[in-house]
Amino acid sequence: MPIPRPDLQGDRVIAHVDMDCFYVQVEQRKQPKLRGLPTAVVQYNDWKGGALIAVSYEARKFGVKRSMRGAEAEMVCPNIQLVQVPVARGKADLNAYRSAGSEVVSILSTKGRCERASIDEVYLDLTDAAESMLLETPPEALEDIDEEALKSHVLGLSGDEDREKNVQRWFIRSDAIHQDKLLACGAIIVAHLRGEVLKETEFTCSAGIAHNKMLAKLASGMHKPAQQTIVPSSAVKDLLASLPVKKMKQLGGKLGSSLQNDLGVNTVGDLLKFSEEKLQERYGFNTGTWLWNIARGISGDEVKGRVLPKSHGCGKTFPGPRALKTAAAVESWLNQLCEELSERIQLDMDQNKRVAHTLTLHARAFKSSDVEPHKKFPSKSCPLRYGINKIQEDAKKLFDTGLREFLGSHSNAWRVTSLAISAGKILDTPRTSSISRFFQGKSLSSAISDASNDDIQDDAPSSSIGCKENIVPESDNDEEVFAHGKYVKEDDAPSKDRKIDVLCTQSRKQKDKGNGSILKFFSGTNTSTKHASNAPSSWSESHKGQDQRDHQEECLVDGHSRLGKISNQQRDDSWNFNAEDIDPSVIDELPQEIQREVRGWICSSKRAKTTKRGSSIFHYFSTDDNA
Numbered sequence: 001m002p003i004p005r006p007d008l009q010g011d012r013v014i015a016h017v018d019m020d021c022f023y024v025q026v027e028q029r030k031q032p033k034l035r036g037l038p039t040a041v042v043q044y045n046d047w048k049g050g051a052l053i054a055v056s057y058e059a060r061k062f063g064v065k066r067s068m069r070g071a072e073a074e075m076v077c078p079n080i081q082l083v084q085v086p087v088a089r090g091k092a093d094l095n096a097y098r099s100a101g102s103e104v105v106s107i108l109s110t111k112g113r114c115e116r117a118s119i120d121e122v123y124l125d126l127t128d129a130a131e132s133m134l135l136e137t138p139p140e141a142l143e144d145i146d147e148e149a150l151k152s153h154v155l156g157l158s159g160d161e162d163r164e165k166n167v168q169r170w171f172i173r174s175d176a177i178h179q180d181k182l183l184a185c186g187a188i189i190v191a192h193l194r195g196e197v198l199k200e201t202e203f204t205c206s207a208g209i210a211h212n213k214m215l216a217k218l219a220s221g222m223h224k225p226a227q228q229t230i231v232p233s234s235a236v237k238d239l240l241a242s243l244p245v246k247k248m249k250q251l252g253g254k255l256g257s258s259l260q261n262d263l264g265v266n267t268v269g270d271l272l273k274f275s276e277e278k279l280q281e282r283y284g285f286n287t288g289t290w291l292w293n294i295a296r297g298i299s300g301d302e303v304k305g306r307v308l309p310k311s312h313g314c315g316k317t318f319p320g321p322r323a324l325k326t327a328a329a330v331e332s333w334l335n336q337l338c339e340e341l342s343e344r345i346q347l348d349m350d351q352n353k354r355v356a357h358t359l360t361l362h363a364r365a366f367k368s369s370d371v372e373p374h375k376k377f378p379s380k381s382c383p384l385r386y387g388i389n390k391i392q393e394d395a396k397k398l399f400d401t402g403l404r405e406f407l408g409s410h411s412n413a414w415r416v417t418s419l420a421i422s423a424g425k426i427l428d429t430p431r432t433s434s435i436s437r438f439f440q441g442k443s444l445s446s447a448i449s450d451a452s453n454d455d456i457q458d459d460a461p462s463s464s465i466g467c468k469e470n471i472v473p474e475s476d477n478d479e480e481v482f483a484h485g486k487y488v489k490e491d492d493a494p495s496k497d498r499k500i501d502v503l504c505t506q507s508r509k510q511k512d513k514g515n516g517s518i519l520k521f522f523s524g525t526n527t528s529t530k531h532a533s534n535a536p537s538s539w540s541e542s543h544k545g546q547d548q549r550d551h552q553e554e555c556l557v558d559g560h561s562r563l564g565k566i567s568n569q570q571r572d573d574s575w576n577f578n579a580e581d582i583d584p585s586v587i588d589e590l591p592q593e594i595q596r597e598v599r600g601w602i603c604s605s606k607r608a609k610t611t612k613r614g615s616s617i618f619h620y621f622s623t624d625d626n627a
């Protein structure tokens with residue numbers, strides 16, 4: 001359910017940048033002879049020429065649509081150039097599109113906080129850049145306004161004739177309200193960034209510039225390709241008055257249908273007729289307030305400042321006669337998906353120092369008899385172990401568990417029509433120092449646990465599987481039909497998993513507060529080390545997974561309880577060291593936030609001439625019992 005976030009920062013400048021027919025552009029860059037020709041990218045598939053997933057603007061003029069198959073497209077546009085998505089392991093390989101998206105992000109992220117929302121979409125918070133520009137070089141003082149900026153569409157600006165002149169006047173009005181002046185600066189910055197993207201990558205993109213994400217997103221698609229649209233506050237009412245509810249993010253599904261059918265609300269503006277209380281009464285407190293806000297163009301969602309995907313996923317659909325019927329067929333496909341997933345999380349770890357913690361399997365299946373026809377294949381999760389074989393093994397267990405539950409007491413024949421596997425709960429690892437890396441390494445290898453049945457958890461409902469809107473929402477996902485990677489989302493109500501995450505993070509955040517924060521720090525990244533040194537067998541095959549889950553549960557039950565335990569351990573093990581033994585460069589290797597504290601300890605220790613049994617940080621944290 002949506003969460004209302006009133007916009008407390010009214011003067012923000014937010015841009016939503018969306019690449020134009022992205023996969024087509026990537027293919028055209030590879031084969032420049034395709035430029036300017038009606039072109040479409042088709043999903044690997046030999047049935048009726050495959051499914052179109054991206055269509056160039058030249059082809060759209062002939063009526064070619066994404067919903068068509070290659071053969072249909074050829075009927076309406078005989079000259080269409082159909083390019084196959086690259087294939088690896090029998091399925092679409094989206095790596096070329098992912099890295100093309102990253103090229104764009106690296107350019108766009110130079111002017112402000114940047115949130116990668118999907119494989120080809122980015123939000124930018126340009127407030128600071130726009131404010132600086134307004135102070136230093138306000139548009140009214142500019143001799144020339146960027147030509148691309150002058151081509152902007154300013155909503156609410158009347159008259160098609162002399163549009164550019166009107167736009168120019170709008171840009172340089174000295175009597176404009178502050179908010180509009182900021183938007184004008186934002187639009188000049190975005191026009192410049194789009195120019196840079198074109199120069200550096202050869203890709204065109206379109207953008208919306210507004211005071212919040214919701215309006216910027218609505219605007220970016222209004223004039224495509226290679227154009228930008230500005231939404232001044234004065235234009236919001238008219239924009240929403242005619243906007244069909246279903247066009248609004250989060251209103252495409254049941255909520256939108258209920259608004260239409262139950263309240264007769266067809267456009268977002270129609271919502272203005274209802275009081276906040278009435279909407280709350282009908283849809284609950286949060287959703288009611290959220291609806292009331294969006295009717296007025298209010299949304300306080302922040303640009304998250306994240307350019308990396310929140311999860312990685314890959315999947316494959318098996319429609320009609322291709323449905324998988326045997327465990328061996330499922331295993332073979334799962335193995336291929338897991339291979340790809342393993343490569344991607346490994347690359348993420350190598351490049352970005354991030355570790356994925358949860359493996360989730362989603363599937364869509366049906367039974368040959370129509371007993372419980374609506375029963376869905378349950379999604380299942382377990383702690384993620386790095387390594388292809390381990391991921392394959394765990395994915396298989398997740399599938400078997402899901403299948404048992406799906407079949408229940410009926411031992412029907414079954415068919416699987418889609419499989420997807422994802423790696424989630426991706427957390428940064430401290431990258432400041434080799435000591436951190438050392439402990440992180442320990443943590444990683446220790447964290448490898450078996451997905452015993454105890455570890456397998458139900459995941460979010462699997463209804464999204466194969467659904468174009470959100471197969472494993474907001475992640476870097478790759479699926480046979482909907483291969484559209486979504487990168488970030490925190491707008492939805494927190495999931496059970498996210499709660500664990502949040503609390504763990506909170507407890508880690510407290511590492512720099514109070515006594516013993518170094519212990520907390522290492523316990524945050526290296527809980528297992530403690531387990532290992534206290535009870536070397538505790539990570540044995542049968543209990544590894546349980547151990548990790550316990551760790552999570554501690555976090556979940558009480559964000560402080562784990563810290564409490566550590567304090568006890570601290571009392572037991574007391575950190576004894578000989579200050580003279582400690583090489584000062586070792587301290588430099590510690591994360592910044594604990595360096596000062598450790599230095600403080602060392603100084604006070606020297607002052608007290610403490611020479612206790614034990615040795616250095618290394619020895620204390622060593623997993624070796626004899627150290």
Ligand code: TTP
Nearest residue numbers: 019020021022023053054055120481482483484
């Ligand atoms: P979109 O941004 O939805 O569309 P687009 O970039 O092709 O075209 P537009 O100019 O209208 O924005 O999707 C980005 C890419 O994601 C698209 O080029 C191909 C891929 N994609 C799929 O693979 N399957 C899908 O169902 C959709 C919607 C997109």
